[in-house]
Amino acid sequence: MNRRSNTRRSFLRAMGAGFAALPFARLLEDSVAQAAGETLPLKFVTIYHPHGLSAEYWAMKASDTETAFDIGYENCSLQPFDDAATYGKSFKDKLLVIEGIDHLSNANGHDSAGTILTGSRIDGGQKPQNISLDQYLAVTKGLGSATRVTSLSLGVGNDGTAAGQTLSYGEGGVALPKIIDPTKAFDLLFDGVVSSGADPAATAAAERRRKLSQSVIDYEKWDIKRLRDKLAPPEQQKLDQHLTSLSELEKQLGGGMGAGALCMVPTRPDGSKFPNLKQYNGGEPYFDAITDAHLDVLAHALACDVTRFATLFLNDLSYNNNPLSLPADNHGSVAHIYNASPIGNNGHPGDGTPDSWLPLAKFNRYAYSKVARLMQKLDALGVLDTTLIYATSDMGNPALHSTQNVPTILAGGAAGKFRMGRRLKMKPDCPPENIWCGQNDAVFTPVTNSRILVSIAQAFGQDINTFGTQPDPALTTGALSELV
């Protein structure tokens, strides 16, 4: 995305030498380019929501078709995507709902979030066996190198790095930590970005801070190399990641990179609104506020091109008197009491318990309302058309800890790479004559999320045809042609 088009080159020539080095250069350049009809770079956001799905209020109705479907019916959890009254417009035309995707985690449902962006089997409660797609694109393929922050991992209430709590993994499946404090996320993304029109004193102070920080980083790098030279190669690799991390900090100093001073830096989140951040330690009542603050910071970061790759790990509202009027224990008293009909039961017979469908659907709706909220913000900032959102969960039927039929949604304009405004239903993974087929049976033919990962990689211009690690390579091969 660093190659400049003719429009951009003419603009830069017109502005004269030295302009391109100014902090706001790229954003102005972007505006001019956009006005000339060029698209902004594609951005990728992955959102995880816990507790799987209440399929009875999500799945396609008999009356739905691929392009004509109703998500506005009472209690439908997808309602937020077709709710102009709340979000200003309907986002139905920027939604792609996909039924029948399986995550072959091979881990307990609770440990399988790590498969979402890696497509990897997770053995023995350990970690995925390959890099996650967002890191593959941002780091390995360098698509994040042009932005101040290569990629962003946000979480709500949970800063652990176990497989069940992490979406982003570096080379070799090394878990990347999440930022759970929106004020820290803000500082990472916007610290040191001086607004346009700042007085010379402020600019000079910022420049001095940058110079001092650079000199610290220069020393760190020297010190690391000094130590590294004394080590054998396997030990040197420990310091290599440290060096990469320092390069990331260096990039954020903005020296020469350009951080978009004309970018509308948002107000720093008010930390007093969430005095507790962590789950199981009094953070739950603040999760909603934290989520909203994260979404705001994220939307602005994408709009300012501070980063193009982000993940967000949502949490639930497990506390007394939560605004959804759900039982205080969302896990035990909502997800685990869900007793599905065949729609939510991987096709197995049994009427289920209708009273148990709505509470979980309410929670699903809450999660989707956050996705819709992000879409609303991105739209207002003019970048929804060039953003791809992938929203999913670690499980399908949460009471069974099943990773079959996991709710999968693509949203946003995706720069036209996917045909939005549709509902897709994949072929069932077990044939009708053997609905109880097991994952080791020959007749088990799942459509895995690896296919979606391949499609997304191709949307980013990467010429690959597999993504993930499974014993049978066929399971990780091929784009999902239905998406385009």
Place this chain on the structure above:
Amino acid sequence: MRVLPKTGLVAAPLLVLLALGCEGSVQGVGPNASVGGSATGAGGSGNLGGGVALPPGTEAAALLPARIRRLADAEYEASVTALVPEVGPGISADFIPDSRQSGFTLNEAQRVDPVFAGQLAAAASKLAANVRSHVAEQAPCANPTADADACATKFIEAFGEEAYRRPLAADEVAHLMTVFHAALEGGTYDEGIELVVRAMLQSASFLYLTEIGDVAAPVATVKLTPYELASAVSYLVQGRPPSKLLRQMAVEGKLDTPEGRYDATNDPGLALFAADNSAFNAQTRTTRIIKEWLGTDKISETAKDSNVYQDYARVKGALEEETKQFLAGVVSNGDGGSLAELLGGAWSMVNAPLASVYGVQAPGASDSAFVRVALPNRVGILNQGAFLSVFAHASESAPVLRGVAVLRRITCAGVPSPVDLKKAVVPPAPDPSKTTRQRYAEHAASDCAACHNNIDSFGFAFEAFDGMGKFRTRDNDKDVDSSVVISGTDFDGAYPDSNALAQAMSTSPQVRECFARHVYRALAATSVPELKPSEDDFVKHWQTTLATDGSGKADAKIIPTLVSFITNASFAYRRGL
């Protein structure tokens, strides 16, 4: 636990990755080669010769590999607190949690990722600002206009030696002076000192402990430098940086031999095991090791279904405090703490809410005051609320979690994970007409029996305690059956419940050795199995330190087990890579 490839294979996976890259696919290319891989013996990156002679009886294959290790979060905090006492405490509260190895926080595979690097930088700024506010005492300079360089050099050498735990070399001082000048230019002497501190407290020299000796080229065996020895002893025992005195003794060669190190652990001037006022001392270190060994440190992340266990939220904090005070009591008991008492002592420390949950009288207890009570129906730490709650589900007890925890952590019997065996785990469906034990009976009737007869035997013994560790005699309106038959151990037999079982385990030689192995893993900061020769070497040495108990019953002393890691001859040596 997946076995990682040996060093010699590092190149291979990378080549495979490149090849696949050409074909346009991304796939896991096998085990992760980037974790600090360790070679066994000489089968590593070529046969290394040379190096120091090892003491008789010490084999190269039994040595830990030469390596560096990033400070764990708690070690980082202890280290900055020693340097900047006003701001250090609590500064790492929001740091990314340590990544664990075998459940332990000391982990030589722990890295600095971009988020952590940012957190370190922010902390370093805070710490440096505090030092700057005390510049008159910490970096005095009578005439900064004329003598800035001389004063700064003096400060760098002094503060640097404390921060890096060794004297600085000339090139290090020179590069830090460059940092000083970057701030001095257009700024003040004070800002220069501040920037130097910022740089030092994020540097590799501060952040990593080295165990590489001082050699110009790779050799087969190295000896740790005196400074490395001092740091190793201090961090392993007290979780904090070595004092000047300890470093001085190390330079004098007093830590070079097992005898010297043993004397150091008893040296009153060093007071390595004193219960001083510090938040980081041998007691807190030992408590942490035991909590990580048993898994009870997870209590802070353990939540329960409040419909089923209404009392849990109220006593969760008390369960953590109970463990802390119980361990303090056990460890401070004369001879360094008895494993037999840890597992078999029928007492604990409770506050008023916890006493009521346990169903005991606790005179003098209040919400905040903990008192010691005898417990009529709980024996040892495994039958206290923290262990029982961590190894349970949100709304019911978990015989499998408890059984696996005991097997892996207490008896060291290997238990394969169902995922390794390609079996999908489906929890037994809820059934109000059955007890938990009855619902899990389906294990016995399937091909799960091979492992589960063993696992469930241990797990069912704990059935008299519900999912939050409360004592019960009924489960779904039926009597609880906690009687079990144990086999395959050195304490086989029939047991009526987990208390009798804990009593037997508390004096079992098998359990005692399993404890020692876990202490090894806690201190070696690296994962078995590739280091089994090193672990076995430690166990062999540890067994020579066991005192015979007059009653003939096996026991292990907790602090002496830690000490034996240090007095092992191989402690001062590393295997070259």
